[in-house]
Amino acid sequence: MLDGLRVKPGAGARIAERDPGDRLGIEKEDGEKRLEHVVGRIDELQYRLYAEDRHSVLLVLQGLDASGKDGVIRRAFHGVNPTGVSVTSFKVPVGVELQHDYLWRVHAALPRRGTIGVFNRSHYEDVVAVRMHELAPPDVWRRRYEHIRGFERMLVDEGTSVVKVFLNVSRDEQRVRFQERIDDPGKRWKFRRDDLKVRERFDDWVEAWDDALTETSTDWAPWYVVPADRNWLKALAVAELVVDALERLGPRLPEPEDGLDGLML
Numbered sequence: 001m002l003d004g005l006r007v008k009p010g011a012g013a014r015i016a017e018r019d020p021g022d023r024l025g026i027e028k029e030d031g032e033k034r035l036e037h038v039v040g041r042i043d044e045l046q047y048r049l050y051a052e053d054r055h056s057v058l059l060v061l062q063g064l065d066a067s068g069k070d071g072v073i074r075r076a077f078h079g080v081n082p083t084g085v086s087v088t089s090f091k092v093p094v095g096v097e098l099q100h101d102y103l104w105r106v107h108a109a110l111p112r113r114g115t116i117g118v119f120n121r122s123h124y125e126d127v128v129a130v131r132m133h134e135l136a137p138p139d140v141w142r143r144r145y146e147h148i149r150g151f152e153r154m155l156v157d158e159g160t161s162v163v164k165v166f167l168n169v170s171r172d173e174q175r176v177r178f179q180e181r182i183d184d185p186g187k188r189w190k191f192r193r194d195d196l197k198v199r200e201r202f203d204d205w206v207e208a209w210d211d212a213l214t215e216t217s218t219d220w221a222p223w224y225v226v227p228a229d230r231n232w233l234k235a236l237a238v239a240e241l242v243v244d245a246l247e248r249l250g251p252r253l254p255e256p257e258d259g260l261d262g263l264m265l
Contacts, residue, residue, distance in 0.1 A: 001025075002240060007223040013166075013213035015206050015225055020170035022227040024237070031236050035075065038239040043080045045246035046116055050084045052251040053114040055159045059242060060122045063167030064205055065195050066177035067228045069120050072167065075235035076242065077118075086111055089120040102126040102144070103151055113159065116242070123148060124216075128208045132201070145215040152221040161245040162221035165238055166213060167228035171202050 001024050007013045026034070049055065061069045077085055088109040097105045103123055111117025127148070130141045152162050169177075178199070181191040198205065217223040226237045 001237070002224065002244060005224040005226055005237065007213050007217035007225060009218050009222065011214075013210045013217065013223065013225060015166070015168055015210045015213070016203075018168055018225055018227070020168045020173065020227050021229040023230065023233060024227070026233065026236070028230075028232055031232050035232065035236045035239060038236065038243055039076065039078055039080065041243050042077065042239060042246065045243065045251060046080055046084045048251035048253055049116070049246060049249065050081075050114040051253050055161065055249045055251065056111040056113050057116045057161045057163065057242065057245050057249070058111055058155065059116065059118045059238070060124070060162065060164040061118065061120055061167065061238075062122060062124055062165070062209070063228060064169055064174065064202070064209075065198060066174045066181075067167035067169040068177075068231060068234060069167060071231055072235050072238050073118055073120065075231075076239040077116075080116075084114070085116045085118065087118045087120060090122060090125060103147065107151075110155070110160065123151070124212055128205075128212050131208050132205060145212070148216050149218055152216075152218070156220040161249060163241050163245050164217075164221060164223045165241065166209060166223060166225050167234055168225050169228040171199075173229040174199065174202070 063069055073087060106123045127141050127144045130136050155162055181187040213223045224241055226234050228234045
């Protein structure tokens with residue numbers, strides 16, 4: 001399942017050609033059961049990761065508005081020990097953040113060894129959003145692709161596994177979710193009129209993200225394009241990717257002190 005979602009380095013991401021409603025050959029009932037098992041596996045592996053205290057995992061979540069990043073985080077890490085997981089949401093840089101390079105605040109938010117970090121939006125906004133809102137000329141945001149490839153290479157070399165996911169929501173499903181936010185008083189705070197201006201350029205945003213994924217999907221930090229129209233499916237796919245990263249690290253519990261066998265208190 002996972003290999004088909006991967007953006008192979010050197011190949012185009014082809015986001016527009018991928019089906020946001022794809023079930024990946026899985027039925028919902030089976031997927032829900034599998035998700036429960038996989039989340040339990042994350043909890044088990046995260047415990048070992050924390051105890052070993054050698055490596056970390058960074059999950060980068062990106063997607064168009066209403067792609068469901070928050071929901072994925074809730075479901076993929078439901079029941080996982082919160083002391084070993086951190087979530088950072090990057091908004092428009094302000095204050096001291098503007099006095100530094102664009103990766104400064106990102107580096108400061110990286111997960112410590114032994115933990116899993118989740119970026120709900122990330123340093124990629126400093127390419128795609130900057131491009132789409134014309135906040136910097138093309139020669140500025142284009143050279144950031146190289147910066148980011150090198151930055152992520154350094155993270156991997158230093159012991160952080162980088163898992164990058166683009167949640168691929170369809171235009172129709174985005175409309176449904178926007179309407180739900182407008183109609184539900186408990187969700188209305190999430191909606192801004194400016195969201196409609198962004199929606200008018202849906203295809204342009206997809207193209208910009210396609211370029212970013214194509215330029216920055218590498219052997220050491222590949223991108224995965226996850227179908228996002230079905231909530232259970234995207235949560236399962238992301239959880240599977242996290243488990244895959246943890247299993248590749250293979251964290252082990254430290255050896256206990258000598259002389260503990262038979263110790264009675």
